[in-house]
Amino acid sequence: MAARRCAHLLQQNIKQHRLWTGPYHLEGLRAFSSLPPRCTDGVYKELTAMRVRKPWIEAFRESQKLEKDSTQKEHPRPDTTPKSMRDSYVRVILPLAQDPWMLDTYANASGQLRTGALLMDLDALAGVVAYRHTGEGVSTVTAAFDRISIQNPLHEICDLELSGQVTFATGRSSMEVTLQVAKAPQQGQSVASQDIFMTCQITMVALDPLTKKPVNIAPLKLDTQADRALFAQGEKNYQNKKKLKSLHITSKPPDLEESAEIHKMWTDSLAFADSNNPAVQPANVISMAKSTIHSTSISQPQYRNRHHFMVFGGYLLKQTFELAFTCASAFSHSRVQFVNLDPSTFEEPVPVGSVLYLASRVTYTEEDKNGGTRIQVMVTTHVRTVEHADRRSTGTFFYTFHTDADVKVLPQTYSEFMMWVQGRRRAKRLEAALDADGREQLQAINAGSNVTE
Numbered sequence: 001m002a003a004r005r006c007a008h009l010l011q012q013n014i015k016q017h018r019l020w021t022g023p024y025h026l027e028g029l030r031a032f033s034s035l036p037p038r039c040t041d042g043v044y045k046e047l048t049a050m051r052v053r054k055p056w057i058e059a060f061r062e063s064q065k066l067e068k069d070s071t072q073k074e075h076p077r078p079d080t081t082p083k084s085m086r087d088s089y090v091r092v093i094l095p096l097a098q099d100p101w102m103l104d105t106y107a108n109a110s111g112q113l114r115t116g117a118l119l120m121d122l123d124a125l126a127g128v129v130a131y132r133h134t135g136e137g138v139s140t141v142t143a144a145f146d147r148i149s150i151q152n153p154l155h156e157i158c159d160l161e162l163s164g165q166v167t168f169a170t171g172r173s174s175m176e177v178t179l180q181v182a183k184a185p186q187q188g189q190s191v192a193s194q195d196i197f198m199t200c201q202i203t204m205v206a207l208d209p210l211t212k213k214p215v216n217i218a219p220l221k222l223d224t225q226a227d228r229a230l231f232a233q234g235e236k237n238y239q240n241k242k243k244l245k246s247l248h249i250t251s252k253p254p255d256l257e258e259s260a261e262i263h264k265m266w267t268d269s270l271a272f273a274d275s276n277n278p279a280v281q282p283a284n285v286i287s288m289a290k291s292t293i294h295s296t297s298i299s300q301p302q303y304r305n306r307h308h309f310m311v312f313g314g315y316l317l318k319q320t321f322e323l324a325f326t327c328a329s330a331f332s333h334s335r336v337q338f339v340n341l342d343p344s345t346f347e348e349p350v351p352v353g354s355v356l357y358l359a360s361r362v363t364y365t366e367e368d369k370n371g372g373t374r375i376q377v378m379v380t381t382h383v384r385t386v387e388h389a390d391r392r393s394t395g396t397f398f399y400t401f402h403t404d405a406d407v408k409v410l411p412q413t414y415s416e417f418m419m420w421v422q423g424r425r426r427a428k429r430l431e432a433a434l435d436a437d438g439r440e441q442l443q444a445i446n447a448g449s450n451v452t453e
Helices: 002-015 022-033 042-051 056-068 100-106 115-134 225-246 256-273 313-332 414-437 439-446
Strands: 090-094 139-150 160-168 174-183 196-207 285-287 293-298 337-341 344-346 355-367 373-384 392-403 408-410
Touching: 090 115, 100 115, 115 139, 115 160, 115 174, 115 196, 115 313, 139 225, 139 313, 160 225, 174 225, 196 225, 256 408, 256 414, 293 313, 313 337, 313 355, 313 373, 313 392, 337 414, 355 408, 355 414, 373 414, 392 414
Parallel strands: 285 408
Antiparallel strands: 090 160, 139 196, 139 337, 139 344, 160 174, 174 196, 293 355, 337 392, 344 392, 355 373, 373 392
16 A cells, blocks of 8 residues: 555656756656655655665675775766856755645644755755766765855745755865755746745865865856856855854954953853852843753664765754754743854764764854844764764854744853854854845744744
8 A cells, every 4th residue: 555655656746747847857757767666755855866876785785895895996087068057957846735745744743844854955955956067977075054044934835946056166176056945936937036935055065986085076157147146156155154264263362342241241150159149140041051952863874875875964954953943942942933054064974873963052142133032053063983982073053043032141161151252253244144135034034934943
């Protein structure tokens, strides 16, 4: 019975052209035609079918043979002929309003959409976009999420369009992939600006499959004024990332204004801890140490990437987002709303079979000009082997949420004060970015969204 239902769903998706449209449509259908019938798990599973080429056990056995064979096969070099942005364009329709079984994968207990599931899909989509640009001669990995932001809230369950293309590539090893999630338009129409829900930029890096060293890829050729504008924005994003390094707390110590804020919080914490002092810590002021939440899991093969032995970056992003959401909700005792993911870097890959440790904490809070509070959560990740012989940091992620509650975080140790300063700097950059995007978008975010955890 289950097998018949899987076959029916797959045939229905292909027949109605519901999952693959646009320039990628025919290739998607050809790929599906060679696959055995199986149930869909949303875009992630379908995109993974395009990216993971063999079952895990086959890849595992092949790797064991290669370990015994010292000879290495040569891989084809990537085609570096300049390509247009349209060459890498991919458009995917997610029929959530039409298919309640697919909606099962994306719905939470409140009947709303899960941002974490969409983030996992976006990373999978970025991988497909990157391979359309580079070809098969390289391995591509997610290096960083440069920014993810909410443009307009979703107030209904609707069909979603996920689309993206390479928007910045100079011929070196890295490329910027720009993606968006929007309410799916009627056939023959384009997406309206007010229907764009989420946008993001992801940096992908091309590596040699054998040496794992960066390799050059095709640069972009700019055919239209719109292409040139997107490329210029990508170049600006690249320069901004370089500037961020010089503003890091390890490179730039607290200035006079930040030092004054630190001193005030330090004296407040001393007063609250002194039994002879009449000052009492307000109920809405919470120590940073008390905001920490941890998570531990084993990295299973089912979440591997195209190259089989490392965990898919989108899965890691989903895990960090859901832990950050839980942390912000527990801290504020409210249902928070996602606002932004600040530039966040994948420092090291997560090997299949390793133990993944996640730690989240609230590092900064500030009053929202439109009411409520913005909460910034930092999630750090590291891995150990099952034997716990070593420890490697794999990435740090910075999420911002909005809550209607009035809450404040209070650092108390030197390390916490430095995290607070870094969070404050990130918050100022976010405010500037939101100002640039337009005040009406910020008001829409604070008005509430149908997408939560």
